[in-house]
Amino acid sequence: MIDVARVLIDSPLPQLDRLFDYAVPSALREDVRPGVRVKVPLRSAGRVVEAWVIERAEVEPGGRPLSEVAAVVSLVPILPDELYRLARRVADRAAGSASDILRLAVPKRMVRAEKAWVAAEPPAAPTVDPDAATRARAVASAYPGLADAVLAGERLAVDAPPHPSPGQLRGAWADLLASLATLVLDGGRSALIVVPDHRDQSQVLEALAALVPADAVVRDDARRSGPERFATYLRMLSPAPCIVVGNRSSVYAPAHDVGAVLLWDDGDPLLAEPLSPGVHARDAALVRQEEEHSALVFAGHTRTTDVERLVQLGWVREVPAQRRVSPRVVLSATHEAEYRGARVPSAAFAAARDALQHGPVLVQVARPGYSPVLVCAECRHPARCRHCAGPLRARRPGATPDCGWCGRSAPNWTCANCQGTRFRMASSGSERTADELGRAFPGIRVVVADGDHPVASVDARPALVIATRGAEPPAEGGYRAVILLDGDKMLMAEQLRIGESCLRWWSNAAALAAPGAPVHLVGVTGPVARALATWTHAAYARAELSDRAPLLMPPTVRVAAVEGAAASVDRALAELREEVPGLGPLSVLGPVPTDDGARALVRVDYAHGRAVAEQLRASVVADAVRGRRRGPGPRTTLRVRLDVPELDL
Structure with missing residues (x-):
């Protein structure tokens, strides 16, 4: 019998995502334990790599001698069996590698911290008063x-x-x-x-x-x-x-x-x-x-x-709450007597004016910056950079616009559609909104909170807090009013879950309001606005599910993205249809050409999810081995990702 250690090699190569047997030399017999890091040789690569010891066993000698464990990296077992089993199950469900999961879960080893921990007394079990x-x-x-x-x-x-x-x-x-x-x-x-x-x-x-x-x-x-x-x-x-x-x-x-x-x-x-x-x-x-x-x-x-x-x-x-609590949401729209382009309706403006007498007011906007979107003043065509076709933006009124992608300025811009030379600001960012509301409420402190200006919190003094979605700072005692702007622009994004996302952005902002404070959602109607006003998010989610089910949209089905060389994608899809007969005629979308090959989407019900994940993983491993046999040089390998949230080809 041979004393062996079964190890998981720490490598991103999919063909190495399994346990390998290595003989344990007598000098390391006491040190090689489950959970420790070791170094083992790879015969095919001619080098030594790190690996995790998963278990010890005794096996019968085979026809080919086993390689031996080269060294023990650390004597401390830092990979418990429960974590390995969790990583293995999560990786199998996602058609991935267990070593990739462990790389996320286990931080890089620090020798000094490890020595300090070994020398210290183990922590005592805490007690709760x-x-x-x-x-x-x-x-x-x-x-x-x-x-x-x-x-x-x-x-x-x-x-x-x-x-x-x-x-x-x-x-x-x-x-x-x-x-x-x-x-x-x-x-x-x-x-x-x-x-x-x-x-x-x-x-x-x-x-x-x-x-x-x-x-x-x-x-x-x-x-x-x-x-x-x-x-x-x-x-x-x-x-x-x-x-x-x-x-x-x-x-x-x-x-x-x-x-x-x-x-x-x-x-x-x-x-x-x-x-x-x-x-x-x-x-x-x-x-x-x-x-x-x-x-x-x-x-x-x-x-x-x-x-x-x-x-x-x-x-x-x-588990519902014993007493249902919800913010006081008001759906604000522009009245007939008001200018249709008014950004803040009179009802929301009056609510902000009254609330500023008692404390801070939160104004949520869609984008940071001064004017994130510029269009031609003549034809309203989006202003684009002549070098990379990226969107142009303005930092301040009268400033030369620059590109949001490459950063180049556009001092002598000409519209590609009508040859016009004048810009028009088509959208207001956080800084421009702050300027406009600062003029509307003179003497009131204005705070901008976005990615470039992070704000941890604000005090209870009167202030206008202009924040982008997700960057809203909490206020002491809560905001005395919340105004949600640009909701119609947020809903225009071409995303399957944009309704869910908007409802989450608005609800998280509304939850920052003080009890009883008004929350004005400006210029939005429809199911998302009603869900916010009535605070019936579960009902909205149920309606979304019922709408997506006939269309085979996630999360009513699992969606896998298959990318790589066109021949590899075609081969993987053919093997999938052969090995998983339960796939329907509408299960596979594509493949469509991409910059580095092709991409396809596979829609599958949850009952077939495990079989699809196993087969796609087998195709990834086979493609990796096939590419290795072609010899050195650049090549595109097959990539698979399950449970993608959007159907984006």
Whole structure:
């Protein structure tokens, strides 16, 4: 019998995404343990690579001698078996590699941080003060049965309270999630709170500071230094429960005995992983819940169609609030006596004027800058750069416009359509809106909040806060009025989920208003406006699902994008049709030519999702091996991504 280590090689090559057997030399027999990093030789490549030890075994000698493990990188086992199994299942569902998932979940090793952790005493199990547990249960009691359902490990959907926490900058939703995590910790288990960005993370950390000891909370995000991230990861490996608060990769956090995963605002695109294999945090959380039988809570001010589909199937249970609370939304339109081009109707203007006597007013706009869109003054044709055809923009009135793509200025611009030489501003950005409203409300402080001017928070003094969607800072005590501009322009985007996105942008802004403060949605009618005004987001999501189902649009079906050389894409689609006979005639869209080959979309029902993922993964591996046999040189390999949110060919 031969003592072998089965390892997963840390490589992006799809043909290496399986376990390999390596003989364990006698000198390393005590050091090679499951979960440690080792170095192993690759015969085909003639080099040494890093790998994870997954398991040890004894096998019969074969006809070909096994290569030996070359070295042990670290004696600390930092890959628990639960994390490997989760990475394997998530990767298989997305037709990806487990090593790609582990690269997201496990930070880079830092020797000094590792030595400090080994030398330190293991952390003790934190305790929750009984008064804090009582306060946490009181907050959760606003949703009857929610606390008990979380402790019982159920899958739940919750519409968060849409208002700030009384006397605080943070939202009431942060108190709710912090309270649920506190109750889980009080039961002796860990909790994961996954949020889109650092501002949401700060609110949750602030809410937790009033409930649990500081050493019970683990902050996990990419803004920390390498040693801090690795030290945080080692803390999570300790057999002491904790509350992890982090961004999308925190859904894989290897905390001890996870009792609940709490996901905030799953419709935010920041929770969609851009790196291969592109698994959304929501999907990873669903796989983890099924693997570990922990509780899973989807919370937000809106309901995505993805979560609503699970609610309709009975896979996720909706927990309503005991008392329904919603902002005071007003649908504002221009009256007949007003100028049709007026950007702020008289009703919204009057509401802002009255609210500014008591505190800050939030004005949400679609774009940053002064005038993000310029058109020809004669024919209204979009103004384009003569070098790259990018859109021209103006920084200030009278300033020479420049290109939004290449940055070149256009001092002597001529319209390509009518040869006109004069511009016209067709859209107002955050800075131009600030100038206009500053003149309309003289003496009032004006604050611009966008990507170039980030603002963490504003105080309770009167101010006009002009913010782009998603950049709205919280106000002390809440905004005394909220005005949502450019809604009609936002809805004009050619995206399948633009209605969902707009409803989420507007609802998140409305949730920053003080209780009873007016929220004016300007110039928008239709189902999205009615859903906001009546605060019936789940009903809107159900209507969207019913409209998409006959058209085979996501999320009623799973969609896979297949890209690469035209011959590789054709071969993969042919093999898919042969191996998965359940595909219908409308399942495959394309292929269509692209800059580097071809692209096709595969639409499949969830029952065939696993078979399609396995077959597409097999095609990726076969194409990679086939390309390797062609020898060195540039080549296009087959790429597959499942669960793409848009049908974009």
